[in-house]
Amino acid sequence: MTEQVPNEQFNLGLLLFIPYRALEDRVFAALAKAGYDDFTPAQARVFQRIGPDGTRLTELAQAAQITKQTAGFLVDQLEHAGYVERTPDPTDARARLVRVATRGAGTVPVGAAAIAAVEAEWATHLGSKPMAQLRQTLSRLREIADPYR
Amino acid sequence: MTEQVPNEQFNLGLLLFIPYRALEDRVFAALAKAGYDDFTPAQARVFQRIGPDGTRLTELAQAAQITKQTAGFLVDQLEHAGYVERTPDPTDARARLVRVATRGAGTVPVGAAAIAAVEAEWATHLGSKPMAQLRQTLSRLREIADPYR
């Protein structure tokens, strides 16, 4: 399996996906090691989108690009495991705000540390300037590529 | 939902995932429009990894980071839909090579065109130099982040 083409061998999609997957795996492993092993990647992708003041189910679904039903299913599981809680939305009696609960809050520093460790490794490999450019470029890309925003 | 922090609001994982997802969606839509609407994202992720001379199931599974069983299941479906075919591996009677079949080959230019269109949009938004840097940086990142390689 020798490389015939230098950079173009992999399309951009794969090039974006590979480090994403690597990062996710690392964060997952770190959380599992810290005792947070009772949730799944799908649940984590929803959890990540919860804002500091709580977020409605419908908003979570839009942000994660899944249906309300799926989001509800995943939040049910997160709630059952103690990572999140549902509180009434004072501004709308139909809605409820999904908030990070005590157990969920415990995951945040662990996840952040794992991300920081991976980013540090990447910065070592790439150089700190290309690493900063990568982040900045991806942030700009989000402006046009994020259907939610 | 105002931005409080300029770039750091989203972690790198999300920043990688958002454009990946956007690109995948666009390619999917283009393929569906061209009549290739009878396959799923999971199948496409396996299909993408098939090399020009065919690839063994076990290799596909490793590359896509799924189990052999899952890869076999997805290849079954791709084979049934006419996108790939299985041929004996001349070097190992146990193994078979998964190859792109006629119908599968038809998807390649359509997918490539969709990717090129998205990349052109992104280059317009980012500037062509940052776009080239993005590709180069991601390629270098693959060197350490791709567990398969």
Next chain:
DNA sequence: CTACTTTAGACAGAGCAACTGACTAGTGTC
């Protein structure tokens, strides 16, 4: 060349994650 170990892949069974469609209840508008 025979016995053991490893590898390629298939089969069976189960759980999770996503979807569509139909529904209830609260909100907003005319």
Next chain:
DNA sequence: GACACTAGTCAGTTGCTCTGTCTAAAGTAG
């Protein structure tokens, strides 16, 4: 007050992925 819209749930289905088990071929050691 009637009607349209929105937040979320319930029911049912499909698809993806896993673990565990199995067969057959290949490689290795005696």
